[in-house]
Amino acid sequence: MSPEILFQIHLVLGYVAWLLCFRAYIWPWLKAMDPLEAQRAIATLHSFRFFGLVFVLPGVVGHLPAGFATFAAYGDFATGLLALLALLSVRAGPLFRLLVVAFNLVGALDILIDYYRASQLGLPAVAGELGATYAIPVLYVPLLMITHAAAFYLLLRPRIGGAREAR
Incomplete structure (x- = not known):
């Protein structure tokens, strides 16, 4: 099998595995949480994206x-x-919400643009050149993209019972 096909299989299966895990364990937990705490949990995961350097x-x-x-x-x-x-502004209500929107927009666009650029530049064919970072696109990025979608859903869903904005 070519490196390109192997990379694409890994990427697709990374999404499948994370979607199954997310649906069974993470999504019920996030939906049951206070909206602020759910966004805080998602922000905590994404705070490690400095690793992309x-x-x-x-x-x-x-x-x-x-x-x-x-x-x-x-x-x-x-x-x-x-x-x-x-995360540092969690007690600042509207600022926290603005930064949640910002990191999710920037992060989701980053992933989408990276997928496009990788495809246009032929990265899948030379995926072995990723070396130790190979795990990032096939294991970490699918979870990041799924949680961006979840964060947008949580931001847009109607609030029931006047959920708290800041703690």
């Missing part, structure tokens, strides 16, 4: 297509910083 750390990845690694690294870094700022 590893794409530009010399010696960690091989020769990735030009223009992929830098954009992916700094998109993740921006998302992680916004998620950390959201």
